[in-house]
Amino acid sequence: MSEVALLLQKQVSKGSWVNDKKVALIVSGVVLAMMVAFLIVPILSILSRSFAVSDGFGLENYINTLGTSRIWELGLNSVVMASLAASIAVSLAYAYAYALQRTDLPFKGILRIVIMVPLFAPSLVQAQGLIFLLGRNGVFNRFLGFDIDIYGFWGVTLANSLYTFPYAFLILSAALAVSDARLYESAVVMGAKPFRIFRTVTLPSTRYGIFAAIFVAFSLSITDFGNAVVIGGNFNVLATEIYNKVIGQGQFGLGAVVGVMLLMPAVISKLLEKQISKRQHAQVTDQSTPLQIRPNRLRNLVFGSYAWTIAAIFLSVPLIVFVASIVKLWPYNMAFSLKHYAFDVQNGTAPLWNSVGVAFATAFLGVVVVASAAIVSAKFKTVLSGPISFLSILPASIPGMVLGLGYVLAFNNPSNPFNMLYGTFPLIVLLYIYYNHAQGFLISSTSLKQISSTFDEASTMLGGSTLRTLFKVTLPLIWPTLLGVGVFFFMRAMVSLSAVIFLITPQTQVAAVSVLQLSDRGAANQAAAFSVCIMLIVIAMLLVVRLVLWLAGAKNVTLIR
Amino acid sequence: MSLEVRGVSKLYGSVKALDNLSLTVPDGNFTCFLGPSGCGKTTLLRIIAGLESADSGQITLGMNDLSQTQPSERNFGVVFQSYSLFPNLSALKNVMYGLECRAWPKAKAKARAMEMLDLVHLADQADKLPSQMSGGQQQRVAIARAIAPQPSLLLLDEPLSALDAKVRAELRSEVRKIQQDIGITTIMVTHDQSEALEMADQIVVLRGGQVEQVGTARELYHHPRTEFVANFIGTINSLAVEPNDKGSLMFGSAPLVVPDSQGSIRKLGVRPEAVTISSSPAKTDNSLAGIAKTVRFLGNYNVVEVAPDCAPDQIISAELRGDLALPSEGDAVYVNFNSEQLRELQA
Ligand SMILES: Nc1ncnc2c1ncn2[C@@H]1O[C@H](COP(=O)(O)OP(=O)(O)O)[C@@H](O)[C@H]1O
Numbered sequence: 070m071s072e073v074a075l076l077l078q079k080q081v082s083k084g085s086w087v088n089d090k091k092v093a094l095i096v097s098g099v100v101l102a103m104m105v106a107f108l109i110v111p112i113l114s115i116l117s118r119s120f121a122v123s124d125g126f127g128l129e130n131y132i133n134t135l136g137t138s139r140i141w142e143l144g145l146n147s148v149v150m151a152s153l154a155a156s157i158a159v160s161l162a163y164a165y166a167y168a169l170q171r172t173d174l175p176f177k178g179i180l181r182i183v184i185m186v187p188l189f190a191p192s193l194v195q196a197q198g199l200i201f202l203l204g205r206n207g208v209f210n211r212f213l214g215f216d217i218d219i220y221g222f223w224g225v226t227l228a229n230s231l232y233t234f235p236y237a238f239l240i241l242s243a244a245l246a247v248s249d250a251r252l253y254e255s256a257v258v259m260g261a262k263p264f265r266i267f268r269t270v271t272l273p274s275t276r277y278g279i280f281a282a283i284f285v286a287f288s289l290s291i292t293d294f295g296n297a298v299v300i301g302g303n304f305n306v307l308a309t310e311i312y313n314k315v316i317g318q319g320q321f322g323l324g325a326v327v328g329v330m331l332l333m334p335a336v337i338s339k340l341l342e343k344q345i346s347k348r349q350h351a352q353v354t355d356q357s358t359p360l361q362i363r364p365n366r367l368r369n370l371v372f373g374s375y376a377w378t379i380a381a382i383f384l385s386v387p388l389i390v391f392v393a394s395i396v397k398l399w400p401y402n403m404a405f406s407l408k409h410y411a412f413d414v415q416n417g418t419a420p421l422w423n424s425v426g427v428a429f430a431t432a433f434l435g436v437v438v439v440a441s442a443a444i445v446s447a448k449f450k451t452v453l454s455g456p457i458s459f460l461s462i463l464p465a466s467i468p469g470m471v472l473g474l475g476y477v478l479a480f481n482n483p484s485n486p487f488n489m490l491y492g493t494f495p496l497i498v499l500l501y502i503y504y505n506h507a508q509g510f511l512i513s514s515t516s517l518k519q520i521s522s523t524f525d526e527a528s529t530m531l532g533g534s535t536l537r538t539l540f541k542v543t544l545p546l547i548w549p550t551l552l553g554v555g556v557f558f559f560m561r562a563m564v565s566l567s568a569v570i571f572l573i574t575p576q577t578q579v580a581a582v583s584v585l586q587l588s589d590r591g592a593a594n595q596a597a598a599f600s601v602c603i604m605l606i607v608i609a610m611l612l613v614v615r616l617v618l619w620l621a622g623a624k625n626v627t628l629i630r
Numbered sequence: 631m632s633l634e635v636r637g638v639s640k641l642y643g644s645v646k647a648l649d650n651l652s653l654t655v656p657d658g659n660f661t662c663f664l665g666p667s668g669c670g671k672t673t674l675l676r677i678i679a680g681l682e683s684a685d686s687g688q689i690t691l692g693m694n695d696l697s698q699t700q701p702s703e704r705n706f707g708v709v710f711q712s713y714s715l716f717p718n719l720s721a722l723k724n725v726m727y728g729l730e731c732r733a734w735p736k737a738k739a740k741a742r743a744m745e746m747l748d749l750v751h752l753a754d755q756a757d758k759l760p761s762q763m764s765g766g767q768q769q770r771v772a773i774a775r776a777i778a779p780q781p782s783l784l785l786l787d788e789p790l791s792a793l794d795a796k797v798r799a800e801l802r803s804e805v806r807k808i809q810q811d812i813g814i815t816t817i818m819v820t821h822d823q824s825e826a827l828e829m830a831d832q833i834v835v836l837r838g839g840q841v842e843q844v845g846t847a848r849e850l851y852h853h854p855r856t857e858f859v860a861n862f863i864g865t866i867n868s869l870a871v872e873p874n875d876k877g878s879l880m881f882g883s884a885p886l887v888v889p890d891s892q893g894s895i896r897k898l899g900v901r902p903e904a905v906t907i908s909s910s911p912a913k914t915d916n917s918l919a920g921i922a923k924t925v926r927f928l929g930n931y932n933v934v935e936v937a938p939d940c941a942p943d944q945i946i947s948a949e950l951r952g953d954l955a956l957p958s959e960g961d962a963v964y965v966n967f968n969s970e971q972l973r974e975l976q977a
């Protein structure tokens with residue numbers, strides 16, 4: 070017996086051809102090196118470029134940029150617009166999330182999916198839709214006899230409110246989903262009226278969610294580019310300025326300074342976050358009992374009317390864009406026609422297929438990249454795990470536009486070893502991956518942490534190497550989640566505009582940019598058709614993946630984030 | 631091959647999980663680590679498995695020092711407390727896992743895995759997923775999976791504690807039988823003394839990260855070294871005694887007849903079933919007058935608790951079997967026991 074065992078033991082030693090520790094270290098090293106090359110270097114490039122002057126380093130760029138009154142005017146425009154858009158989006162989304170989480174309205178599924186639609190299209194679809202509704206030739210002015218001027222401050226603000234609403238909703242909905250019935254019961258027992266309960270129990274327990282939602286909505290609005298271009302008219306913001314100065318006039322120093330300024334909201338929010346989380350103690354413990362929703366007709370009537378009104382507004386935007394795309398010439402000739410889908414101008418449908426290709430590449434590579442980072446930080450215990458976890462979630466606070474500018478500054482530089490990627494699709498793919506790294510990473514590592522470490526240990530004791538455990542046990546268990554992460558990357562790659570706007574060349578057109586250019590040239594109907602195509606592709610992807618997951622019996626995977 | 635643990639210590643922060651611990655598990659032996667929760671059983675088992683590293687000390691298997699051997703190369707079988715079957719693999723695939731790691735040819739691996747499943751009476755469940763099996767079945771598969779690659783040592787961490795009582799009793803004898811049939815050196819962790827008594831060749835009682843006593847079930851029961859062991863395995867009356875200047879041992883105000891003792895005894899133990907009760911003094915070495923405080927009927931036996939007059943605060947209980955005349959509460963009685971039933975207990 071013991072001889073057999075000894076023999077087998079030898080066989081095992083020979084069988085494991087790589088040392089586990091070495092594998093862990095090598096994989097961690099690669100993950101970290103990629104992060105340095107495609108995240109740290111671009112950010113540092115912005116910082117260093119903003120301080121670079123003709124003879125070394127100095128504050129000249131800052132002095133020049135901040136010395137003009139125009140930049141202050143634009144900054145004020147941006148801050149006021151983004152604050153208002155974020156306030157509108159967050160307050161409307163809060164009530165909407167409340168309606169879905171704390172009442173027993175029927176058809177919650179429909180209400181939920183309808184307001185997600187803005188996620189399926191580039192941000193500027195909101196501006197497009199608003200123009201078809203409220204613009205000079207919009208439904209209200211032309212057919213209903215109104216006289217509304219939507220171009221400018223209000224148009225941008227409204228478009229960004231619509232655009233950021235679902236992002237705010239997802240955060241607030243998660244915050245409102247957890248609740249402790251005991252708090253509510255004791256409030257009721259003490260005789261508190263509903264509004265008082267809301268103010269003293271509900272609102273404080275969701276404070277952190279509100280803060281996070283405001284930050285996300287503000288940051289998306291202030292760096293959004295498409296809506297400002299399409300519906301801004303003479304109203305200019307920092308995001309458009311940075312684009313004009315960098316692409317139009319090659320003023321990289323100024324671009325870098327504005328880029329650094331756009332990082333400020335993230336820095337401020339990080340500082341505030343500490344304060345807020347200090348005051349927010351654990352609201353829900355393992356003894357919490359979930360809230361039971363009691364029927365209440367008046368409440369349902371109020372929240373029902375509210376929710377369906379919002380849902381109707383959210384449906385009206387893609388719907389009007391769709392209608393505009395299938396009429397001969399909005400608003401003069403409303404006869405049905407598919408001619409705008411011929412895409413016989415510019416590059417034709419090439420940008421669309423480019424985007425689909427880029428989105429697939431982003432999905433596949435993105436899953437590999439974030440899953441490796443998650444595995445390295447959760448399962449491999451190497452000295453690199455700490456820095457990797459930190460860098461993994463760093464992109465959450467970096468606006469896409471800033472990262473995109475960083476990519477231009479970093480990879481346009483001939484001394485960068487990846488300079489050959491400049492002006493190619495692979496660089497766009499990498500930008501999308503690292504721009505969305507934080508969310509993909511958090512989803513993957515949460516799912517990994519739910520897998521008991523006992524499986525790893527059982528596999529190890531049976532003689533399995535780290536890699537075998539990964540491929541035979543871990544990945545088969547989390548593939549539905551990873552598929553969800555892939556869909557998330559696909560969606561973001563199809564619709565992101567601000568992030569890639571600097572990296573686009575005539576050879577590397579993507580769909581979201583085409584929509585922008587078409588509508589900039591006044592081809593509103595074709596732009597609408599392009600947007601519809603993007604939305605349909607994203608929706609088709611969601612449906613296919615949902616079907617795959619359903620067939621595989623994995624029903625609890627969230628696809629829309 | 632026998633396993634040797636020498637001077638192993640492990641600190642978690644300021645918690646001494648293991649404190650300079652040494653023990654030997656002979657070849658082919660079934661050893662139980664027994665002790666209350668938190669005494670370091672799991673830590674010791676995990677260090678032997680290599681899943682945790684000791685701060686100091688040495689572990690050898692046969693002639694080999696294990697310190698340089700990766701856990702995946704130790705060729706140990708492990709069964710965990712919680713169900714650790716891979717949820718994405720069928721029972722058969724689970725059992726084949728270790729064989730595939732050892733690059734067994736597919737057909738051979740499958741045959742061996744079926745043989746193992748047969749051994750645990752689950753050959754007909756081979757294609758089921760873990761989620762389709764009961765807790766007991768899952769643990770059987772886990773055992774089959776652990777022994778399939780012919781490990782040199784089998785480690786079980788409370789493998790039965792998550793199962794319900796009936797399944798647990800069934801599996802006890804089954805695990806023991808399998809272990810004896812294949813003659814594998816085995817260590818099982820448990821906090822359940824009856825499990826240890828029933829299954830083990832050798833029991834290692836652990837306390838606070840140290841070995842309290844090692845021995846067979848009988849040795850531990852009949853010759854507990856300390857009050858802790860005596861109370862952990864069964865129950866015992868422990869009598870605080872003090873030598874007086876004349877050289878006799880005083881239990882309260884009465885001298886006790888004890889076997890020839892060496893050194894200073896402070897505590898003596900006597901099992902309740904070694905104590906009898908009578909209404910008049912008996913001819914045993916020790917017969918102490920007292921008052922019956924409680925009389926409890928427990929089905930197949932009765933327990934009588936007596937406060938002896940010589941030391942009224944040190945209750946002595948007697949376990950009485952058979953159809954005996956029982957005293958009533960408050961009766962004056964005698965508690966009787968022979969000196970050879972008395973055990974010297976260390977602190
Ligand atoms: N990973 C760990 N981190 C910190 N303390 C631990 C860890 N594992 C065990 N301990 C501590 O070590 C002691 C022994 O634990 P353990 O070996 O699990 O006990 P047992 O299995 O006998 O119940 C306990 O005090 C426990 O709290």
Ligand SMILES: [Mg+2]
Nearest residue numbers: 671672673788
């Ligand atoms: Mg334990």
